[in-house]
Amino acid sequence: MRVGVIGAGYVGLTSAVCLAERGHHTVCVDVDEARVRQLSSGVATIDEPDLPELLERGLRTDTLRFTTSYRALADRDVVFVCVSTPSMPDGSADLRAVDAAVGELATVLRAGAVVAVKSTVPVGTTRRLADRLRPNGIHVVSSPEFLRESHAIGDFRHPDRILIGSDDDTGEGGPADLVASLYPPGRVLKMSPESAELAKYASNAFLAVKISYTNSLAELCARVGADITDVTRCMGADMRIGAHFLQAGPGWGGSCLPKDTAALLHTGREYGVALPEVQSARTTNAAQAVRIADAVGRTIGTPTTEARVAALGLTFKAGTSDVRDSPSLTVCGELIARGAQLTAYDPRLAAIDGEMLRAAAIVGVDDPYLATKGADAIVVLTEWPQFCELDWARIAEQAPGAVVVDTRNLLDAAMLRELGLTYLGNGTGGGF
Structure with a gap:
């Protein structure tokens, strides 16, 4: 055709x-x-x-x-x-x-x-x-x-x-x-056209609710000594729930979920329907940057205003160079607002919109070892598999005693602790 x-x-x-x-x-x-x-x-x-x-x-x-x-x-x-x-x-x-x-x-x-x-x-x-x-x-x-x-x-x-x-x-x-x-x-x-239009918004909003619920559970897990991975493994085994979108992280972002949840809420207001579940999901999502920055601040041995922080991952998800409404940028912005000296690395840095990074006052480098050198805290923000393959012994040598805040639960906690690094998992005992 x-x-x-x-x-x-x-x-x-x-x-x-x-x-x-x-x-x-x-x-x-x-x-x-x-x-x-x-x-x-x-x-x-x-x-x-x-x-x-x-x-x-x-x-x-x-x-x-x-x-x-x-x-x-x-x-x-x-x-x-x-x-x-x-x-x-x-x-x-x-x-x-x-x-x-x-x-x-x-x-x-x-x-x-x-x-x-x-x-x-x-x-x-x-x-x-x-x-x-x-x-x-x-x-x-x-x-x-x-x-x-x-x-x-x-x-x-x-x-x-x-x-x-x-x-x-x-x-x-x-x-x-x-x-x-x-x-x-x-x-x-x-x-009908109306059903199709609403179905798209409803689908994305449901995914947002699912992720936000997981992140709230992760915070509870850290406080009671449970492990969010075990909890969601059980939940995901239930065919009525499913395993997708049950991974804890720094929040949801990208080109769809933020704008689509906002638009659905706007439509609801026009027709007198509050949709409190979607509003709560947005509120929870907005709180993740503060939660992560708080974890960094209370764990490092220096005031945040004097801290050197390395951010690993800037895109809103792995496999893309898209930083639109990326939760990684929001977390970086929160740390910078608190006075931290932040350097960021992303495997797709060369393809990322540099104007967006400059607008967020984020300094990006194309070498993960340069980004982490001398860092007081290393915050893993995007689930890039390349981060598991880094030479963490070299990083530990260049940033002795650094706190690793793994928002994606991507890394080997035992290995990092053996290297002398402090490891904080998302929704794990002893984590945040």
Whole structure:
């Protein structure tokens, strides 16, 4: 089929290369001329496994091209809208990019084309856009994305569910079926646009609640002498709960959970539903940086204002260079605010947005041993497996007696203690 994608950000670019891989001739439109030039020359603009190879293949086989012109979409059967919907100060989603994209599509798409909204949008958005495009004979469906950063290509190739929200179908072969046919085989869930829009927010908010609950349990475990890993191992064995998103850490972040929980709460307020569980999850999440900084402050043998702290990991999760709403940056900011001299290392430092680090006053270095040299405290913030492979004997020699605050429970506690380092696990006896 002839497919269009609006937006060459994380969701848009991943979707575009995967659609082209499936043999659909795909045109991706983005307003950023520099980004379009890079992509057109085969340079991937996001850090995602397998994406560079798919980008090169799509360009080479002429199943994929990039442009700034909406006119290139005039002959498309389906166009996916994949633009950002960031949070406004009141928590609502900023829909200006979505509305601008749909306004352009109204002028170029032929009658019978389908616009599929992959952007995460509030309840009622798809229906509003459908009303806007109906006079042009253009259909609109909701098709939220469920792509995990660092696993996005695999998630597209092997979806656990394909969500289509539409009430514009009169039977088989309608707009919903047309959009569903573009994806790899998977479980298709058809529903109203309102249900699809809310389902995306509900899914992300539930994951946030699950992580925050685990972090609250971790704090309790440390105080009573239990081990959060044992507790969640038991919980995860229950098929009604499941083992995913039960790992203690420095909090949740990234491009989805913070803004989606805020938007869901905003929708709830509009309709008089408080959703206290989601609000509590956000409150717990915001408290994690203070909890971690407190653990550093009460364990090191020097005032925080005189302390040298090494932060290991800046991205919000391993396998990506994304630091948007990263809890690692929040923890670093809390330590810096308390007067600590902080140096950070991340395996993907070269690919991280330097402007965001400068704005957070974080000094990054490309050598973990330089970052940890002379440190009073070493705080492990991202679950990079490379941190387990570091020469910890060398680190202990360069930072004798340092406190290792392992927010991810990634390291070998016994080994570090044998080296003379003080180890604090997250939610463990003797930890924090």
